[in-house]
Structure formats: C-alpha cells, structure tokens
Amino acid sequence: MSNSTPATIEDVARIAEVSIATVSRAIHTPEKVANSTRLKVSQAIAITGYTTNAMARSLRLGRSNMILVVAPDIGDPNFSNILVGLENEARSHGYGVLIGHTQNEPQRGLEYLKFLNSNQAAGLILFTGILPFGHQTMTARLPPSVGVFEPVFNGGIPYVGVDDIEGARKVVDLLLAEGHRKIAFIGDSRTRLAYSRRRQGYEAGLDAAGVPAVQRVVFEGDGTIESGRLAVEQLFMRDTLPTAFMCVNDQTAIGVMIGLGARGYDIPRDFSVTGFDDVPQASFMSPSLTTIRQPRTAIGKHAMALLLELLTDGHPPETEILLRPDLVVRNSVAAPSRQWIKR
Amino acid sequence: MSNSTPATIEDVARIAEVSIATVSRAIHTPEKVANSTRLKVSQAIAITGYTTNAMARSLRLGRSNMILVVAPDIGDPNFSNILVGLENEARSHGYGVLIGHTQNEPQRGLEYLKFLNSNQAAGLILFTGILPFGHQTMTARLPPSVGVFEPVFNGGIPYVGVDDIEGARKVVDLLLAEGHRKIAFIGDSRTRLAYSRRRQGYEAGLDAAGVPAVQRVVFEGDGTIESGRLAVEQLFMRDTLPTAFMCVNDQTAIGVMIGLGARGYDIPRDFSVTGFDDVPQASFMSPSLTTIRQPRTAIGKHAMALLLELLTDGHPPETEILLRPDLVVRNSVAAPSRQWIKR
DNA sequence: ATTGGCCATGTAAAGGTTTACATCGGTGAG
DNA sequence: CTCACCGATGTAAACCTTTACATGGCCAAT
Numbered sequence: 001m002s003n004s005t006p007a008t009i010e011d012v013a014r015i016a017e018v019s020i021a022t023v024s025r026a027i028h029t030p031e032k033v034a035n036s037t038r039l040k041v042s043q044a045i046a047i048t049g050y051t052t053n054a055m056a057r058s059l060r061l062g063r064s065n066m067i068l069v070v071a072p073d074i075g076d077p078n079f080s081n082i083l084v085g086l087e088n089e090a091r092s093h094g095y096g097v098l099i100g101h102t103q104n105e106p107q108r109g110l111e112y113l114k115f116l117n118s119n120q121a122a123g124l125i126l127f128t129g130i131l132p133f134g135h136q137t138m139t140a141r142l143p144p145s146v147g148v149f150e151p152v153f154n155g156g157i158p159y160v161g162v163d164d165i166e167g168a169r170k171v172v173d174l175l176l177a178e179g180h181r182k183i184a185f186i187g188d189s190r191t192r193l194a195y196s197r198r199r200q201g202y203e204a205g206l207d208a209a210g211v212p213a214v215q216r217v218v219f220e221g222d223g224t225i226e227s228g229r230l231a232v233e234q235l236f237m238r239d240t241l242p243t244a245f246m247c248v249n250d251q252t253a254i255g256v257m258i259g260l261g262a263r264g265y266d267i268p269r270d271f272s273v274t275g276f277d278d279v280p281q282a283s284f285m286s287p288s289l290t291t292i293r294q295p296r297t298a299i300g301k302h303a304m305a306l307l308l309e310l311l312t313d314g315h316p317p318e319t320e321i322l323l324r325p326d327l328v329v330r331n332s333v334a335a336p337s338r339q340w341i342k343r
Numbered sequence: 344m345s346n347s348t349p350a351t352i353e354d355v356a357r358i359a360e361v362s363i364a365t366v367s368r369a370i371h372t373p374e375k376v377a378n379s380t381r382l383k384v385s386q387a388i389a390i391t392g393y394t395t396n397a398m399a400r401s402l403r404l405g406r407s408n409m410i411l412v413v414a415p416d417i418g419d420p421n422f423s424n425i426l427v428g429l430e431n432e433a434r435s436h437g438y439g440v441l442i443g444h445t446q447n448e449p450q451r452g453l454e455y456l457k458f459l460n461s462n463q464a465a466g467l468i469l470f471t472g473i474l475p476f477g478h479q480t481m482t483a484r485l486p487p488s489v490g491v492f493e494p495v496f497n498g499g500i501p502y503v504g505v506d507d508i509e510g511a512r513k514v515v516d517l518l519l520a521e522g523h524r525k526i527a528f529i530g531d532s533r534t535r536l537a538y539s540r541r542r543q544g545y546e547a548g549l550d551a552a553g554v555p556a557v558q559r560v561v562f563e564g565d566g567t568i569e570s571g572r573l574a575v576e577q578l579f580m581r582d583t584l585p586t587a588f589m590c591v592n593d594q595t596a597i598g599v600m601i602g603l604g605a606r607g608y609d610i611p612r613d614f615s616v617t618g619f620d621d622v623p624q625a626s627f628m629s630p631s632l633t634t635i636r637q638p639r640t641a642i643g644k645h646a647m648a649l650l651l652e653l654l655t656d657g658h659p660p661e662t663e664i665l666l667r668p669d670l671v672v673r674n675s676v677a678a679p680s681r682q683w684i685k686r
Numbered sequence: 687a688t689t690g691g692c693c694a695t696g697t698a699a700a701g702g703t704t705t706a707c708a709t710c711g712g713t714g715a716g
Numbered sequence: 717c718t719c720a721c722c723g724a725t726g727t728a729a730a731c732c733t734t735t736a737c738a739t740g741g742c743c744a745a746t
Contacts, residue, residue, distance in 0.1 A: 006460060006462075006484075008701090008702060008703090009702065009703065010702080018725075018726085019725065019726045019727075020702090020703080020704095020726095021704080021705075021725075021726060021727075021728095022724085022725060022726075024703070024704060024705085025704090025705090025724095025725090028704080032723090032724080032725095033724075033725085034723085034724060034725090037724080037725080051457055051460045051461055052461060052702085052703075053402070053461050053462060053701090053702050053703070054458070054461035054462070054463050055398050055401045055402040055407070055461065055462055055463065055701090055702075055703090056402050056701070056702035056703040056704090056731090057461075057702080057703055057704075058398045058703090058731095059396070059398040059399050059402055059701095059702080059703075059730095059731050059732065059733090060702080060703045060704050060705090060730075060731050061703085061704070061731085062731070064398070066463075073423065074417050074422070074423060074426070074442070075420065075422070075423030075424075075623075077418065079417070079418070080416065080417060080418030081418075083417070083444070084446070087451075091454065096454060096458060097443075098441040098442065098443070099417070099441065099442035099443070099444075100440075100441070100442070101426070101442075103427070108430075111434065111439060114394060115397070115439060117349065117394045118394055118395060118396050118397035118398065119349070119396060119397070119398055120397050120398065120409075141349075225627060254627065258627055258629070261629060280418075281624070284568060284597065284601055286601070286604055351731095351732060351733090352732065352733065352734095353732080361695075361696085362695065362696045362697075363696095363732090363733080363734095364695075364696060364697075364698095364734080364735075365694085365695060365696075367733070367734060367735085368694095368695085368734090368735090371734080375693090375694080375695095376694075376695085377693085377694060377695090380694080380695085395732085395733075396731085396732055396733070398731085398732075398733090399701090399731070399732030399733040399734090400732080400733055400734075401733090402700095402701055402702065402703090402731095402732080402733075403700075403701055403732080403733045403734050403735090404701090404733085404734070405701075
C-alpha cells in the first residue's frame with residue numbers, strides 16, 4: 001500500500017492479471033480495451049495508488065507534458081492573472097505549467113534553456129520581447145513557443161497581446177476630450193516594443209487632434225515607479241509643464257503621482273495622470289487611476305491555446321493575436337487647470 | 344550540427360571514440376577519466392552540442408534535479424524576493440527551481456502532487472501552512488519538504504520563517520512608547536498560524552504594559568486590502584475607537600488606510616497604522632508605512648539550504664529556523680490624538 | 687620472470703513507459 | 717464447414733542514462 005517505492009505499471013498489470021501493454025492502453029487509449037479489462041485495470045490502479053512515472057513516459061515519448069513559462073519578474077502585477085488563464089487552458093488539455101523567472105539575467109535564462117534542451121518541457125511561453133538566453137541561442141533549438149504582451153525580437157514566434165496602439169489612442173483621446181493639449185508621454189522605451197507602440201498611439205492621437213509636435217514631451221523610462229517620479233523631477237526643471245501625464249504603465253503613473261504629491265499638487269485638480277494595464281492597485285489608489293485594462297486572463301488563455309495548436313499542428317495558425325484594450329475611467333483625470341502657473 | 348533530433352551520449356561517444364560509459368564518467372566524475380580522454384570527450388560535446396537528457400538521467404537515478412516551489416499566490420508581494428533566495432541557493436548546488444501556484448484550490452494542488460509522485464521533483468518548498476493537496480494526501484508520499492513562513496500543519500516538515508511573535512512585539516512596543524493604549528489588532532486568523540502568532544505578540548506586549556484586556560480589540564481578517572477596509576467600517580459602528588491600528592500585514596494596513604482616508608481622517612495625525620512584511624509598496628505610500636521587514640532573500644536561502652541538507656542527509660538538521668524581524672519606522676505612526684472625538 | 691594490484695575503459699543491465707508487430711480466439715460470409 | 721478478418725491482448729524493442737562488474741594493460745614487488 002504505502003510502499004517505499006511507488007507502484008509501477010508492472011504492479012498494476014500483475015494485480016489486474018493483464019500485460020503492462022494493456023494497462024498502458026487502458027490509461028491512454030481506453031477505447032482499445034474491452035470494458036471488463038478496463039474495469040480490472042482501474043481497480044488495480046486504485047489498489048496500488050499508481051501514477052504514471054512522467055520521467056519514463058516523457059523519455060519514451062520524446063516530449064513532456066509540461067509547458068514552461070518564463071517571465072523576467074514574476075512579481076510583476078500583470079503576471080499573476082495571465083498565469084491563471086495560461087494554467088486553466090493548459091490543464092484542460094492535459095498539460096501542466098511550470099514557471100521560471102530570469103530577473104533579466106541571461107545566466108538565469110540559460111538555465112531554462114538547458115531545461116528546455118533536455119526535453120523537460122514541450123513548449124515555451126515567453127513574457128519578454130527579448131529572448132532571455134543571451135546571444136548564442138539557436139532559435140532553431142527552441143521548442144514551440146509563444147510570446148505574451150510583445151512580439152519576440154528574434155522573430156518567427158507568434159504572440160498574444162493587447163492592441164497597444166489602440167489602447168494608448170483611447171487614453172489620449174480621453175485627455176484631449178477633457179481639453180488637454182499639453183500632454184506628456186512618460187516611459188517611452190526602445191527595448192520594450194509594447195511601450196513604443198503605446199507611444200505611437202499617443203502620437204497618432206495628437207496628430208489627429210492637430211496638436212503640433214513642439215507641444216509634445218516624451219520621456220524615456222523603464223516602467224518602474226522610480227522612473228515616473230524621476231520624470232516629474234526633471235519636467236519641473238523645464239520652463240513649460242504639461243497639464244496631463246500620460247504614462248506608459250500604471251507603475252510609472254504611480255511614480256508620477258508620488259512625485260506630484262510630494263510637490264504638494266492635487267490630482268486631478270492640478271494635473272491629470274493616466275496609466276496603462278489596470279494593475280489591482282490602480283483602483284485603490286487615491287485618486288483612483290484612469291487606465292487601460294489588459295484582459296489578462298483572456299490573454300493567458302489565448303496564448304496557451306495558440307501554443308497547444310502549435311504543439312499539435314506544428315504550424316502557427318496565426319502569428320499575432322491582439323485583444324481589445326478597454327478604457328477604465330476613474331478619478332485621476334479632469335479638465336486642465338493653470339492654477340500652478342499663478343504660483 | 345543543428346540536427347532535427349538532439350545529440351545523445353552515443354553521438355558524443357562515437358566522435359570521441361570512446362564508450363558511452365566513459366562519456367558519462369567524463370561528465371559526472373571527471374577524476375575517474377584520463378586527462379587525454381576527458382579532452383576528447385569535451386571536444387566531442389562541443390561539436391555535437393550535447394546536453395544530457397534530463398528525463399533519461401532522472402529515470403535512471405530515480406530522482407530529478409528540480410525543486411518544486413508551491414505557493415498559493417505568486418502575486419503575493421512577499422513571494423518574489425524569497426524566490427530569489429531560493430533560486431540562488433538551489434542553483435549553486437546544481438538544482439533548478441520550478442514554481443507552482445495553487446490559488447488555494449485543492450484541485451490545483453493535486454496536479455502538483457501528481458508531478459511530485461512521478462518523481463519529477465526531488466524536493467518541495469511549501470508556502471502555506473496548509474498542505475495544498477486536499478485530505479487524501481499521504482504525507483509519507485511527499486518528497487523531502489520545507490515550509491516557508493509558517494509550520495506546515497500536518498507536521499514533520501521543518502520550516503523557515505521570521506519570529507512573528509517578536510516582530511509583533513516590536514510593533515506594539517513602538518505604539519505603546521508613542522503613548523497609545525487603545526490599540527486594535529486587525530487580521531487575526533485561525534487558519535494562518537503566522538497571523539495568530541503576530542497576535543500573540545500583540546497580546547504579550549499589552550500584557551507587559553498592563554493594558555487591560557477590555558481595551559483590546561481584535562478583528563478577524565484574511566490579510567487582504569479589502570479585509571482592512573472592512574475592519575475600519577465595522578469599528579466605526581462601535582462606540583469606542585482605537586487610536587492605533589496594528590495590522591497583521593501590509594495589505595491589511597493599506598486597506599485600513601484607505602478606509603480611514605475615505606472618512607477624511609489623516610494618518611498619522613488622527614490615527615496611527617502599522618503593517619507587517621514591508622512589501623515594496625510600503626515605502627511609496629503616503630504616508631509611508633511603519634512595518635516589520637521580512638528578511639526575504641535570507642529566508643529563501645535558508646529554506647533551500649535546509650531542503651538540500653534534507654535531500655542529502657535524509658534527516659532535518661533542525662526543525663525550525665526563525666530569523667530576526669526588523670522594525671522599519673516610517674511615517675504612519677505618531678502620538679495618539681483625540682481630535683476625532685470632538686466631532 | 688611471475689604475480690598482484692591498480693588504473694582506465696568497456697560491456698551490459700536496469701530504470702518505467704509506449705507501441706509496432708505478433709498472436710489468438712471468435713464471428714460472419716461463402 | 718472453412719476461411720478471412722477483426723478485435724483484444726501479449727511480446728519485445730526502444731527511448732537515454734548511469735553504474736556494477738568485467739577486462740585488459742602496465743608497473744612494481746617478489
């Protein structure tokens with residue numbers, strides 16, 4: 001019963017009085033086994049507490065039933081809910097999900113590459129636009145892979161994300177509708193494609209509204225709280241301030257709000273601030289943050305579904321799935337004010 | 344070179360003109376192989392790009408080189424840094440780390456149990472006081488395991504955490520020193536042992552200060568932001584209010600601050616609030632939160648070290664490792680005020 | 687010169703599973 | 717009644733490693 005060594009298929013076969021082949025078939029292709037035999041086998045399994053040795057199975061099959069999800073930082077508030085979508089979809093197809101995180105260190109990425117190369121995972125979900133494996137990576141050696149949020153630079157890897165341009169466009173259009181003309185964009189990035197797309201939406205919106213380029217301010221940033229705060233500091237060095245801060249993500253927006261708060265300004269009376277992502281915190285802040293909701297669970301679900309198709313069919317059904325971003329209007333946006341000029 | 348099927352040990356052996364046994368030895372026990380041969384082998388490995396098939400290796404060895412970390416919620420702000428400690432320690436001993444999360448659903452836990460039972464992980468790190476596998480779990484069947492934060496209920500599993508009682512004591516002593524006497528404890532829980540220990544620290548501190556039990560208010564809570572906000576709502580229904588809210592964790596404290604803020608109170612002028620954990624957000628809030636720092640990376644490191652010892656020696660060197668919690672004084676605590684009574 | 691021992695290497699089995707192929711019994715058509 | 721076929725089951729090989737044991741060569745001691 002509670003033996004020291006786990007039961008093998010042979011133990012089951014002996015008890016069920018069949019061959020190990022029949023046991024294997026009873027488990028994986030039950031339709032090929034007579035009803036009576038199937039019953040005997042399942043009883044034997046119950047008695048022994050048998051579970052398939054995944055090592056042996058994967059060795060024989062040449063593939064595992066695990067999907068590796070690699071993210072630069074699992075602490076990212078965006079990550080958790082995506083994972084739920086990923087896992088649900090995977091499990092309903094008999095796959096398990098394992099998580100790796102690289103902290104942007106190529107060294108860590110290489111560990112996972114080794115993991116992949118030794119066939120311990122059937123597929124890969126990547127949470128970063130950059131292959132986290134350093135340069136020597138042969139993409140050819142990667143298992144079927146799908147990106148999330150951003151296309152993967154090395155190309156050839158389909159991805160699932162939100163339409164960043166459209167999302168940014170919705171934000172900038174809201175700000176314009178409130179009467180803002182001087183809108184700063186905080187957090188442009190050359191390394192994160194999603195961020196530069198959000199900037200594209202920003203530019204497109206201002207173009208459409210006829211706001212001249214000289215009135216635009218674009219700030220580099222890495223999407224951290226600190227980068228948002230820094231941007232505020234630096235903007236106050238300049239002569240002209242924007243009336244609204246359109247931030248590349250919620251973290252940046254939090255930083256901006258902290259920076260403005262530290263200088264004694266009130267949001268949204270003195271300045272409007274917007275984010276992107278709708279992290280859980282966004283609704284709890286004061287003021288609560290107007291932002292773009294990422295359909296996280298849906299993104300996870302689609303990404304995994306895409307990967308599973310790739311796994312079975314070999315060819316990606318499509319190379320890019322963009323979901324619709326929704327604007328979430330809260331309390332961090334109001335009509336522009338010039339009161340701070342009077343000071 | 345970039346063949347469709349990955350190179351096996353046999354390919355390496357052929358190129359190096361030795362037997363597969365020698366290749367295996369050259370890799371794992373190089374001292375048993377002549378220098379010249381070792382060189383030939385490593386050249387052959389370079390040529391073929393060989394990496395050992397972990398499936399086959401684990402099958403043969405009967406154990407894998409992966410450690411499974413199971414947490415109820417990887418979005419927990421406490422989790423990320425612990426993981427860093429865990430991973431560094433594991434990697435430096437040749438182990439890899441994989442993460443699972445259960446979302447408190449036993450169903451999910453069972454998936455991981457299957458993973459463990461099929462020998463796909465050599466050891467287990469548990470982030471919850473409750474075995475996440477439902478009732479039918481035979482603890483006997485679990486691989487060597489270590490708990491983090493809390494002892495695991497089923498017993499027999501060593502754990503690493505912070506001295507919750509002492510930490511809570513430090514907080515309550517600070518509040519007492521500021522002159523508070525009516526201190527509410529928000530977030531007691533029967534299911535989370537760490538939480539009830541923090542309450543023990545609270546009680547011990549008040550006992551030592553001679554604060555009578557009738558002046559104490561203890562609120563149940565599950566440690567979420569929402570639970571903190573709820574506690575405030577309910578406390579305002581009562582006739583006597585505390586002057587300080589000592590919260591079981593930072594999330595609860597955030598909820599309390601939101602609740603108090605919504606009623607127009609200022610912290611720390613009107614009320615003092617404290618947390619526990621020092622999540623990253625704690626320093627960014629306004630006011631910044633006085634709390635207890637968890638030495639997260641150290642906890643992770645110790646937990647993994649303990650597990651590795653268990654893996655090699657078989658017996659746990661000790662059953663409980665408690666690290667020292669540090670008080671982090673910020674701006675959410677001040678002397679008590681009675682101004683709200685006048686309203 | 688013989689022998690014993692040691693070092694480097696090879697041979698082969700084992701680990702648990704899946705599956706192509708073989709076998710066997712039974713059923714239906716001729 | 718015979719034969720062909722089909723469905724259910726068994727046999728055995730293969731997946732890739734690791735390692736106990738066997739082998740063989742060489743040196744040192746007798």
